[in-house]
Amino acid sequence: MTQKDESKLLADRRTILKSMALGSAALTGAATGLMAGIDPVTGVVGFSAARADERVKMAFLQIQPHTVSAGWSKGIEEVLSTQQNVDYTQLDGQNKVEVQVSLMDTLINNDTKVIFLQPSDSVALAPSIKKAKRKGIIVITLNIDATEAHAAHVEMNHYYGAMEIAKVMGDKLGGKGDVAILNAPPGIIIRDQRTNGFVDGLKKYHPEIRVVADQVADWSRKKAQDVLSTILAANPNLAGVYGVNDSMALGAVDVAKEKGLLGKMVIFGNDGEKDALASIEAGELTGTQYTDVFQQGRFAAAAATVLTSGLVTAKAFEQQGKLLMPFVIATKDTVGQIQPSQRW
Amino acid sequence: MRVQSAFIAVVLFFLAVLAFFCVFAPNFATASNFEDLMAGFSFIAILAIGESFPILLRGIDLSVGATLALAGMVAFDLTLMFDVPGYVAIPITLAVATLCGAVNGALIVKLRLQPFIATLSTLAAYRGLVYAISGRQLVPELSTTPLSDPWIMGLDTYFDIGSATGLSSLIELPWVPLSFFIMIATLVVFGVMLGRTRFGRDIYTVGGNAEAARLAGINVGRTIIIAYAICGFCAGLGALLMIARLSTTTESLGMGMEMSAIAAAVIGGVSLSGGIGGLAGPVIGTFLLGMVLIGLTLLGISQFVQQILTGVILLIAVGHDRFLAVRRQKRLAANLAEEA
Numbered sequence: 001m002t003q004k005d006e007s008k009l010l011a012d013r014r015t016i017l018k019s020m021a022l023g024s025a026a027l028t029g030a031a032t033g034l035m036a037g038i039d040p041v042t043g044v045v046g047f048s049a050a051r052a053d054e055r056v057k058m059a060f061l062q063i064q065p066h067t068v069s070a071g072w073s074k075g076i077e078e079v080l081s082t083q084q085n086v087d088y089t090q091l092d093g094q095n096k097v098e099v100q101v102s103l104m105d106t107l108i109n110n111d112t113k114v115i116f117l118q119p120s121d122s123v124a125l126a127p128s129i130k131k132a133k134r135k136g137i138i139v140i141t142l143n144i145d146a147t148e149a150h151a152a153h154v155e156m157n158h159y160y161g162a163m164e165i166a167k168v169m170g171d172k173l174g175g176k177g178d179v180a181i182l183n184a185p186p187g188i189i190i191r192d193q194r195t196n197g198f199v200d201g202l203k204k205y206h207p208e209i210r211v212v213a214d215q216v217a218d219w220s221r222k223k224a225q226d227v228l229s230t231i232l233a234a235n236p237n238l239a240g241v242y243g244v245n246d247s248m249a250l251g252a253v254d255v256a257k258e259k260g261l262l263g264k265m266v267i268f269g270n271d272g273e274k275d276a277l278a279s280i281e282a283g284e285l286t287g288t289q290y291t292d293v294f295q296q297g298r299f300a301a302a303a304a305t306v307l308t309s310g311l312v313t314a315k316a317f318e319q320q321g322k323l324l325m326p327f328v329i330a331t332k333d334t335v336g337q338i339q340p341s342q343r344w
Numbered sequence: 345m346r347v348q349s350a351f352i353a354v355v356l357f358f359l360a361v362l363a364f365f366c367v368f369a370p371n372f373a374t375a376s377n378f379e380d381l382m383a384g385f386s387f388i389a390i391l392a393i394g395e396s397f398p399i400l401l402r403g404i405d406l407s408v409g410a411t412l413a414l415a416g417m418v419a420f421d422l423t424l425m426f427d428v429p430g431y432v433a434i435p436i437t438l439a440v441a442t443l444c445g446a447v448n449g450a451l452i453v454k455l456r457l458q459p460f461i462a463t464l465s466t467l468a469a470y471r472g473l474v475y476a477i478s479g480r481q482l483v484p485e486l487s488t489t490p491l492s493d494p495w496i497m498g499l500d501t502y503f504d505i506g507s508a509t510g511l512s513s514l515i516e517l518p519w520v521p522l523s524f525f526i527m528i529a530t531l532v533v534f535g536v537m538l539g540r541t542r543f544g545r546d547i548y549t550v551g552g553n554a555e556a557a558r559l560a561g562i563n564v565g566r567t568i569i570i571a572y573a574i575c576g577f578c579a580g581l582g583a584l585l586m587i588a589r590l591s592t593t594t595e596s597l598g599m600g601m602e603m604s605a606i607a608a609a610v611i612g613g614v615s616l617s618g619g620i621g622g623l624a625g626p627v628i629g630t631f632l633l634g635m636v637l638i639g640l641t642l643l644g645i646s647q648f649v650q651q652i653l654t655g656v657i658l659l660i661a662v663g664h665d666r667f668l669a670v671r672r673q674k675r676l677a678a679n680l681a682e683e684a
Contacts, residue, residue, distance in 0.1 A: 065647075087644075089644055090647065091641060091647055092647035092648070094600075094651070095596075095599070095600075096599065096600060096601070097590060097594060097596075097597065098384070098387075098388075098586065098589075098590075098601075099637070101384065101589065101590065102380065102384035102385075102634070102637065102638065103637075103641060105380035105383070105384060106377075106380060106638045106641050106642060107641075108376075109371055109374060109376045109377050109380055110370065110371045110641075110642055111371065120594075121590070121592065121594050122488055123487075123488055123489070123490050123590070123591060123592040124590035124591065124592050124594060126490065126591060127500075127589070127590065127591050147488055147490065185594075185595055185596070186478070186480040186481050186484065186487040186595070187480050187487045187488075187592070187594050187595070189488060192484070192487075192488075216475075216481075
């Protein structure tokens with residue numbers, strides 16, 4: 001029931017009170033009418049009854065269609081489809097930040113209760129998140145955090161996962177050698193988290209390993225091939241490569257194959273997509289950090305459902321919630337424990 | 345200037361689409377939705393206005409998106425890396441963008457390159473330059489620092505016209521973003537330039553027939569360079585409005601936006617065969633594409649349909665343009681035959 005309805009109701013009651021004799025029954029009725037909007041603890045009958053059959057709109061706004069976001073969406077949908085009263089849509093940001101911002105505006109205007117967001121830039125989407133928050137909309141970011149605090153953030157364990165990668169990779173290298181990082185473009189917090197985790201991990205476990213190159217390969221397999229070829233020309237003794245996502249690591253595998261370095265170079269990726277796991281099983285890619293993205297989507301949807309059914313709005317948060325996903329460092333020895341149904 | 349039939353067609357189509365979404369799309373006919381439309385597409389409309397100039401000359405500028413990114417990065421670097429105040433950074437940004445456009449024009453005129461090839465090369469070059477000068481890569485902590493310059497961030501202001509005029513007591517009106525007014529001002533200034541000045545007449549003459557224009561004593565080279573410079577200037581203006589809205593810039597800013605600008609111009613009745621069209625059409629074309637994106641999203645229609653539909657609208661516009669061009673040629677041939 002909206003405020004307007006309530007005040008109209010109250011006004012109606014006043015006229016009734018004026019025109020008719022005062023009765024205790026009428027007074028009680030007016031009191032109940034007043035209480036309905038006020039008492040948040042008991043969740044007065046009139047209020048929650050109006051909410052019970054209301055459809056709740058939730059949307060997932062991705063950067064652009066990708067295996068990771070498709071996996072999240074599947075997990076989200078699994079949980080939300082059983083809730084009966086949720087309308088879920090998936091939107092495509094077309095890999096353009098201005099499109100993502102416009103779609104955020106549209107979702108806000110369309111009374112969406114929960115927005116699952118994979119921001120294409122941690123800063124550029126901050127004004128949109130702020131706007132959503134003002135309207136009480138719950139924003140849950142997936143993987144890429146934003147500089148504006150919001151309801152919750154569910155991420156692959158970027159920092160500690162990359163640290164673990166550094167440890168396992170260093171073990172495979174025998175604790176020494178030169179390595180290169182194929183990195184994401186700047187402006188995305190995940191880039192810093194993974195890079196810092198990897199570098200800190202090397203410092204902690206394998207201080208003799210040197211990072212000789214850290215270059216942007218735009219998340220892309222093709223770009224990674226070009227970038228690594230250039231790096232190899234300058235560093236012919238390169239012993240290891242860390243791609244901050246699997247596509248870039250697989251690009252490195254392509255180069256290693258072409259130059260006959262397969263087996264000599266230790267190559268690690270991050271994320272754990274199906275192709276990367278298959279490549280590990282084929283003995284090409286050395287390893288990756290595997291996260292169950294279906295599960296990640298389910299967790300995000302679970303958080304959203306609990307918050308909305310509990311009538312918690314974005315204004316009620318004291319600070320941003322954060323959930324780190326469990327992970328496995330998948331190598332030839334461990335990849336077998338990842339079930340077919342968990343592969344994405 | 346005679347109102348073109350392609351322009352009337354786009355206005356009618358725009359109104360039809362507007363009416364359709366107002367009736368069928370939930371929450372479309374709301375003040376906040378129109379506010380979102382104005383805020384989200386005014387800067388693209390400015391780009392489309394700029395893009396109309398090369399197209400009127402039977403050329404094209406593929407580099408507007410990259411120019412926009414370069415301008416955005418210049419403004420970002422100046423204010424965040426060098427602490428240059430916005431009132432200095434804004435004119436420098438616009439000058440850089442204008443220069444980018446002028447370089448396109450110079451390549452076409454002096455090296456006699458095809459506009460498509462020239463601007464395809466500068467697209468790559470300007471985009472590369474963005475990465476090279478990116479303050480977000482040179483100073484890593486800046487990648488997560490929002491812009492704070494009051495002059496630039498002030499461009500993301502909204503005006504409550506409804507309250508100011510007292511109309512809001514009658515109807516809920518959208519708050520109008522400053523970017524919308526800047527877009528209207530751009531439209532008026534360049535519209536007058538195109539319709540009322542000698543330079544404007546030269547543009548139409550050169551676009552219609554460059555050889556005839558040269559023989560008539562028009563400085564064709566200068567006209568072309570100025571037209572591309574205007575296109576660059578508009579990209580710079582769009583960049584400033586966009587980074588104010590995003591509170592930052594990115595290296596990939598404006599990627600693919602040349603396609604939106606060209607599509608909007610063509611849908612708005614600017615003929616790809618040159619010499620025909622105005623600037624109001626491209627603005628309407630931009631908002632038409634914006635309405636399609638938002639309207640279909642509100643209708644809950646699949647994320648891919650919007651892109652397909654944009655393609656179909658563009659195809660219809662180009663087909664219509666082609667149809668009109670063929671008809672003009674036939675008429676001309678008939679007239680010539682009569683005279684003979």
